[in-house]
Amino acid sequence: MAKSSKVRTPLSALAEDPQGRSIGLELPPGALVSAPGRRSRGRKPESLLWVSDEPVGVGALAAYRSSALAAAGLQAVLIQGRRGLERWWQEREFSPERMSDPDDHHVEPVLREFWSRAVPDPEEGEEGEEIIAPFGRDWPGLAEAGADGVDPEAAARALADELIASGFLPSPRLALIPAGRGADVPTAMGWGGPANFENDTALISAVLRSWEDRFGARVVALGFDELHVSVAAPPRTAAHALPVAAEHFAFSPDNICQGSGSIRAYADEAVTGSNHWGFWWD
Template sequence: MNFTLPEGLPPGRFVSSGSACVWVADELPCDVDGVWRPLLSMQEDTELVPLLGGTFLSRPIDLAQISAVRLEDALTSDFAEYRRRRLPWWTDPTPEPVPEGTAPWPHDPGPPFETWPGLAPATPVTDTAPSPADAAAHTIGHLIATNPYELAGCSLVLAPAQHSADIPALLGWDAEAPLPLVCALLRSWEERFGARVVGMGGRLFVSVARPPQTAAHADLLALEHVLSTADNIVDDPPTPFPEYAAILPQRTHWSFWWD
């Protein structure tokens, strides 16, 4: 089912699959200020989420499945199981065998928690922090300028949704991700960090208006990233948890992929 489009769009077309429908520009517009920023600023009024993507429609997931996720309960049990499986490696600094000529994998001591520590607190909104729309525009501009390979085949997509966090579920993103959990995390990150889904293809790209500000704050958020089950957080390439957490303060975009 088609929807009303805002004015000033480049040429494009509607693409639908079952109940999912998006509008896709014929070519990727690189004019961030002229095209992307106005669409991002109007998002709450139009309920159309602009993002970098392609024709990736599959089987949508009912948003009720996202609402049914109780993050604290889910992550409490998920961390207990994750820690049980990983603890032997965290407590044994013996390097893993690697092929000859390959540098040993760095030892990962794991997160500094024995039990689920709770969700990371929200980063406060300040006068100097960018708005979520401005942060999203900045991230999209950065991705267009620096990731031509990652964005091959991508264009401007408009998807009807109240929250960008729901887009992977609404469009049935064809990834190995546990979409109800991931979208529940994305909804929570929208509220706590001003996060927005800005790209979806081989990776999920997320802009961040209010990143964590301290190492302790980043440790909590990094654990949430780990429990999203995304492969690239600490597993591929092998990355010690403290090293991953250390990059999150002040970082204004995140990316996730599942294999």
């Protein structure tokens, strides 16, 4: 009986060629991170991502976020540790098997369901109403797309450099993930950052896909429970920013409930004209 051929993935090239020269790259030292679970006899566990051994500096994302990488089926992002979880990716904090397919979801039903979970209980009265004002308890619908934006990839590179130079990301690693588009990176790696809010990260990717299309958004960095997105065409007026802020409230309620305090304040502080959308889940 003939032996079955090995299944090749976009990361297979890095297993054989750690610096990625065969796909037009010159990567720093790094290692593949495998999926959790038992090893089958004679088979190595599937690799989910490649991560640099050491932190990278300004210009790193620009150096590796290339057409050659995309052609190889890989997406480059930054991943950041946090105190007590400096290298959370080495703890195999991934569950790709529990994620569905982003293709199976549409953004509006997803955000409508998220909104229904996030809106304050009617018993909270005026205090709860103030959090979501000027909107009511019914899902307000999708915001209009942004306009007159810069090149989305240029915006992603600029944000990455800004986050590193400012110390916002003090020790980011370069990571390569096999995915067809940046919005699918959290699902492809089985990232569990929003697990206390939503266990199926494919729903998160469905929203990110829509933001890619409407606002030129790009996934730039992920932490244990944080997500940072560049925005090429953000809303420029308060009127446009409010429905976008409502989407953010549905997507990551902690941004408002444990941050700005209301959708109005959040729209002003974090959405209007902002090229950086950051999210976290408690």
